[in-house]
Amino acid sequence: MTLRNTDQWPTGTMRAAAVVAPGVTEILELPVPPPAPGEVLIAPLRVGLCGTDLELLHGTASYVRDGRAPYPHVFGHEWVGRVVAPAPGRSGTDGRITVGDRVVGHTMISCGDCRACHRGRRNECARLREVGLYGQQGAAAQYLRMPARALSVVPDAVDDAAAALVEPAVTVLEGLDRVRCSPGERVxxxxxxxxxxxxxxxGRRLAGKVDVVGVDAAGLDGxxxxxAHRCFRPGEAPAGHYDVVVEASGAGAAFHEALRTTAVGGRIxxxxxxxxxxxxxxxxxxxLRGITVHGIRHGLDQYDRVLQLFADGALTATGMVAAVLPLDRVTDAFRLLQDPSRTAPKVALDPRAV
Ligand SMILES: [Zn+2]
Ligand SMILES: [Zn+2]
Structure with missing residues (x-):
């Protein structure tokens, strides 16, 4: 579909990648989301895939099992896109977001009106929707409608590859904030x-040196x-040594590795x-060892800080992306995402290239 007038909201259908059954993806023709108050239309430029998308694909995600993510499910929560149509009834949008802006979207969309929201704790909202996970179509599509308040404008210094990594990075920054990772600490x-x-x-930026535990050669190379200062296989890192341990593998056994390696008074x-x-x-x-464990839900309030870290070069996408495939190669993208020998962790889709 070609959009000729940027103030017009396109109608008709669009192509979208969806999980239609456990393990099965398809390219579907779906209606373009209709205009809604306070919401803008976005053409996604790049959509990163992650382990959560794999859980959606295989039907093991909690959102699938409890019925919040019914089929067909259009996934995609790590993305950058361009605003192509404004919220209805306005020439711009909310004054902060304008047609033509390149933006990243906040995965968690809070209601703004529950007890948690009123206390300023948006990521504990009782009526959350999460883009591409439940309650809101994901970005693996030609168009995505988003509340303007849930968008951050991407600085020119941040390219699309980096911008699509902002979503996972906000959670990492939230985690290191919560454990108060400080200069000179062992991480x-x-x-x-x-x-x-x-x-x-x-971690290198905040503390200095960072050691790593990994299970595959390609990941340890990365x-x-x-x-990374020292790279270890599981069981090799020194016991009781680290002030801060970030458990980023999602493997149950890794929690034991985290407990084993954390120092007295350390934080996980x-x-x-x-x-x-x-x-x-x-x-x-x-x-007895005085260890604190923090469950890190998401970094809903960290998007602008993370964009600045990428703009400053403190974070980089270099070496992070194995491949960017057109939307209709979604099956290949998921296959590559499960290949431990891929050259870099991230696999992305380009919804423009179909
Ligand atoms: Zn993700
Ligand atoms: Zn709320």
């Missing part, structure tokens, strides 16, 4: 996927390239979402 990152490698980058940021229960956690040991 260990467990996991060498996108979250792990972003944690290496940010960590080394990102400036649990970012990876382990699907399985973790057996035999010795709570008394955790208590």
């Amino acid at each position: 260990l990152v467990i996991g060498t996927g996108t979250i792990g490698l972003l944690a290496v980058q940010l 960590a080394h390239t990102m400036g 940021a649990a970012v990876g979402v382990a699907a399985e229960a973790v057996d035999a956690v010795h709570v008394g040991d955790l208590v």
Whole structure:
């Protein structure tokens, strides 16, 4: 579909990539989302895929199991796009977002009106929707409608590759903020996927040196390239050594590795979402060593800070992206995302190239 007048909201259908059954994706023709108050229309430029999308694909995500993400499910929560049509009844949008802006979207859309929202704790909102996860169409499509208040404008210095990494990076920054990661502290990152490698980058900036634990050679190579100080296989890192441990692998067993390696008084940021229960956690040991575990839900308030970190070069997309494939190669993209030998952790789709 060609959009001739930027103040007109396109109608008709669009192409979208969707999970239609467990393990099955299809390109569908779906209606362009209709205008809605306060919401703008966006043409996504790039959509990153991650482990959460794999869980949606395989039907193991909690959103699928509890019925919040019915089929067909248009995924895509890590994205950058361009605003192509304004909110109805206005020439611009909300004064902050304008047609033509390149933007990233906040995954969590809070209601603005519940107890948590009124207390300023938007990421604990009781009526959350999450773009591409539940309650809101994702960005793996030609068009996406978004509340203008849930967008951040991307500075020119941040290219599309970097902008599509902002969503995972906000959670990493939230995690390192919550554990108050400080200069000179000993930091260990467990996991060498996108979250792990972003944690290496940010951890180096905040603390200095960062060690890494990983299970595959390609991931450990990536960590080394990102400036990791020492790279270990599970069980090799020194016990009781680290002030800050970031669990970014999402493997249940990695939580034991986090507890084993954390120093007395240390803090663990649990970012990876382990699907399985973790057996035999010795709570008394955790208590006696004074370890604090933080579950990191999301970094809803960190988007603008992370954009600035990419603009300043403190964070980089270099070495992070294995491939960008056109939307209709979504099956290949998911296959590559599950290949541990890929050269970099992130696989992305380009919804313009169909
Ligand atoms: Zn993700
Ligand atoms: Zn709310």
